[in-house]
Amino acid sequence: MRKISEATRRRLVEIAQILSQTEEKRITSVQLEALTGWTSASIRKDISAIEYSGGVSNGYDVSSLLDAICKALGIARDEQDSKDRGISHKCCIVGLGKLGTALLENSIFYDTAYSIIAGFDANVNRTEILSASFPLYPASKMSQVIPEQKIEYAILTVPNESAKAMAERLASCGIKGIVNYTSVMLSLPKEIAVENVSPVTAMNNLSAKISLG
C-alpha cells in the first residue's frame, strides 16, 4: 500500500476525476485507456496497487472504484463524502488581484472536499473594499489566522515580485501545500507540497512536449 508511486498517484488522481464525471455505471480498463491514453495494463496495475477487489470480469463499478481510489489517496470525492469521512481541507487565497478575485467569486470548489475560508492581501484597502462569502484579512494577519483556523492549503495569486516572500511566510505559518499561480519557482522545505499551475509554466511544458514529439 505504501507502494503507490508518483506516476501511479498522478494517474489515479486523473482517473478519479474521470470517474466522477462518468455517468455510466461500469467501466473497463480498455475504456479508460481510450479516455486517458495510458495502456490498459498499466491502469490495471495502478488499480491493483490500491486495495480494491471489485473489478471482476466485466469491468469496474464506477462508484465503488472511485470510492476506493479516493480512500487510498486520502482525498474526498465530494462535499458529502468529505463530511461523512470528516475530511475537510481548508484553503485560503493569498493575493487578491484580478486572478485572486476571479477565483474567489467563482466558487471553484463547489461540491468538493475543499473550501476557501479566508483571503489575504498585502494591501489593506483591497481586503476592505472587496467582499466574499468568507473573511478577508491583511497579510499581516496570516501568521495568526492560518494556525488558528487550521488552514492547510494556500492558493498563491500574488504578483511575481512578492511570490517568494509570501510563500516563505506561508511555509512558516505551517501551511501544508501551495497551488502556485505565479511563474516563480518556489523553493520550500520538502514537506510542503507545491503544485505549479502558472500559465507560463503550463505553456512551456506544452510547448516542450510538442516540440519533442
Place this chain on the structure above:
Amino acid sequence: MRKISEATRRRLVEIAQILSQTEEKRITSVQLEALTGWTSASIRKDISAIEYSGGVSNGYDVSSLLDAICKALGIARDEQDSKDRGISHKCCIVGLGKLGTALLENSIFYDTAYSIIAGFDANVNRTEILSASFPLYPASKMSQVIPEQKIEYAILTVPNESAKAMAERLASCGIKGIVNYTSVMLSLPKEIAVENVSPVTAMNNLSAKISLG
C-alpha cells in the same frame, strides 16, 4: 537527443524557469539540488541529455545553460529570444468569464515567447462589451480565426459544462495544445497536448501527495 524523457523534460522546464529568475552568474548542480529537491546526479544527467559542453569544473554558466535548455526543448527564453529565433507561439483564450477576463487583463505573458492574440466566447454580448488589446470573437468564428491566424495554443476557461464540446472544437480547428483551467478531464487525439491546471485537479494532487507522504 531524442532521448529526452518525460521526466527529464519536466525537470528541464523547471530548471529553465529557475535559471531565468536567478541573478547569479554561475550555478552548480548542488545548488540546483537545494532549489529543486532533485539529486544533483540526476540534474547532471538531465543536462547531459541536451547538447551542452559548458559546465566545466566550477558549475554552469547560467545564461548559456538556459540558452541550451531552451534550444533543446524548443522553447524561447523571452520575447527578444523568440524574435531572434523566429519562435512565436500564438495563443487564444476560450471562455471570457471571470477567470478568462482576469487572464486577459493580466498581461500574463509579458516578456515571454507567448502572446495572446484572440479571445472567444459563446456569448456574443460578452465579446462586444469586453475590450482587450486583441480582438474578441464569438465562438462561431473559431474555425475561421484559428487556422487563419495560425493560433497554436488555447487557454480554456469556459464553464465545466461546455469544456468537452469546446475542447473538441478546438481540436478540430487544428489547435496544438490546450491549457485546461476547467476541472473536466479532456480526451483528445494524442497529438494534442493538454496541461491540466484547474484548482481542483491541483488540490487533489496536492492532497494525495501529502497524504501518501
Place this chain on the structure above:
DNA sequence: CGGTGTGAATGCTTTCACAGCC
C-alpha cells in the same frame, strides 16, 4: 467470450562512484 489480476521479462531512470578537469 470479454474482462481482470499478476508473475515474469523488458526497458527506463535514478543512484552510485569515480576519473578527469579547472
Place this chain on the structure above:
DNA sequence: GGCTGTGAAAGCATTCACACCG
C-alpha cells in the same frame, strides 16, 4: 578542493502474456 560527466549497478515502472473468473 570542488565540480562535472559518465559508465556500471541498482531500483522502478511498464509491458507482456496468460491463468482464472463471471
